[in-house]
Amino acid sequence: MSAGGDFWGPLRAATQARIGLGRVGDGVPTAQLLEFRSAHAAARDAVHQPLDVETFAAQVGTIGIGDPLVVRSRVRDRGEYLRRPDLGRIPDDLGDVPVTGADVGFVLADGLSPRALAEHGTALVTAIVAALPRHLTVAPPVIATAARVALGDHIGAALGVRTVLVVIGERPGLSVADSLGVYLTHEPRPGRVDAERNCVSNIHPPVGLGYEAAARVVAGLVAGARRLGRSGVDLKDTSRAIGPGETTAGSAGGE
Template sequence: MKSPAITSSRDLRYLTPARVGLGRSGASLPTQALLDFTLDHARARDAVHTPFDAARMVRDLESAGLAVVAVASESEDRRTYLRRPDLGRKLCAESVGFLDKHAADSCDLAIVLGDGLSAAAVHRHAGPVVRNLLARLAGLRIGLAVVATGARVALSDDIGSRLNARMIAMFIGERPGLSAPDSLGCYITHRPSPGLTDADRNCVSNIHAAGLSYDEAGFRIAWLVREGLARGVSGVALKDESGQQPMLLIRDSGPV
């Protein structure tokens, strides 16, 4: 089917949340466009500084039937977290001891929720996406779920290795943009261990109201988890070919 012709900047704005066709007032932006920019910028800043409600996320995962624990990185506060990314990649000493006590037999998948750069994204989207994902992973051994405060992506490597997980899926708030302050990402890593790089991970990103739906995100993550376990790889060695299979839609009550 041929796409409708775009005849004006107003038509173009219906197709994208990007800042296009804003017009001008003299040498400046129109007042409304400037106010919209200022509001979106404030929302992005708020997302970065919003406190992470770890207790709420623990309850959310427990309601999905998971055993859950809460841990923290070496970032002692939000200011430190933003200034020292390296500390967000390491578990604090108390959390190391706590996780080691909970280490069990190997599991197929461990799930981590980390605040990242947008706690708002985790609050809004992580619970529904995880429930959608679990409905697609029947037959796999799901291990302990972890809620991590002050987390960077690489924190999942230490967590996964201590939990003896064959695969780990970390849901984390992405860096806020002016059109999406609450975007959630999921990083999938086979045989997590400290020292891995982003080349060893697969990422499903842009999970939010105007991005990937919970169904599409759950479907892609489940495909990567199952194929990664079957092939024993993740990252650049595992190409996302989930689009070659039909997507099963999931509702809260189950598959439809």
């Protein structure tokens, strides 16, 4: 610390990263250690906390794009979900998913942070629907549990949508445990790879990307995918609507 005060204070105000923690002997101060342990516990809880599907489905039903359907991957429990990502990419049963032929479909997936979906999912989808052009049709939403991103390819193909948007809880970190991502895949079908998707990440207002800003980027990517006839590495975000330090869109880099 300098004579003029806390050198790290202004820098800490600009980032969620743990910087300038200080030192007591060979360790960090007790307050910083307790904050770290609290953040670690929050991240673990976010991974293991199950989605309250009934409550969430009721919230999603108020968006106005239809009553949500619920599907599940082939994962049997949360432990298997973490050990077997491959099973989280395969649906258990899609028999009740209707063929809609809609332009856009939403898959609302619990992912690695069901908490994020519960806290931000309804508001984010509402913002995206409002940002999409009025002439586009939207399929009834599908809630997917024990889900990985690629499960959306199966669901999107079953729905018969032209573009699928997978809204999924992102892997919790030691700074953020409630962040959402949106993965866009044009002409979804089983076997699509990450290079064929686009991702808008770090959605968790008020600190992360806000709902309306994320929705503008997603709507722009949907329009771009329709023009190009594909998504992924060839599709770029040109919205220029994101503020300094906020995460925008790119090709997907995994789950």
